[in-house]
Amino acid sequence: MRIVEYEELIGNPDYILMDSPMAKALLDKRVVDEAIVKPPAAEFVWKIRGIEYGR
Template sequence: MKTPLITREGYNALKEELDQLWRVERPETTRKVAWAASLGDRSENADYQYNKKRLREIDRRVRYLRNCLENLKIVDHSPTQDGKVFFGAWVDIENDDGEQMSFRIVGYDEIFGRKDYISIDSPMARALLKKEVDDEVIVHTPAGEAVWYVNAIRYSQP
């Protein structure tokens, strides 16, 4: 079960994607389908088949985005969060081996295509919530426990 939270930036990005799909890509693909259909035999018409498939993909993504945007709750940064890890925070951590990681805790719908974002539902994010700089964090994962230390917390992009 994913937590229905999203940052303001993530919400705006999903809205832009929806707008791009609905106002630009879908009409263009619909025109291509109509053109390819006018050529006759659709069973061996690669343009028709490809664009019809693309139209189904666009429609599926549009339905998902509309449903998603209706149900997500935007979480904005509050100055009272400063100094502790909450949703939307950029966190720098380090383990005893000197391995360092830096990432932002965001909603599930924001993590795709970003290596520096982790979901609020991940074991790491859950373990980090409400921690402060220099706190020890024990993360329970399927591979076992891992110990990390919080080096920095910020709410603006690095």
């Protein structure tokens, strides 16, 4: 999964928009942290296994 701006999102199914609830939940997280996203229908918890920064 990669957090991107709208222009990079098109045609890349593994990318998420930087303004999405998922991207906001990942802000300031580190490896082994958990990210909790609460969409209207349910609650999801993801464990962060790695972080990479692209250039």
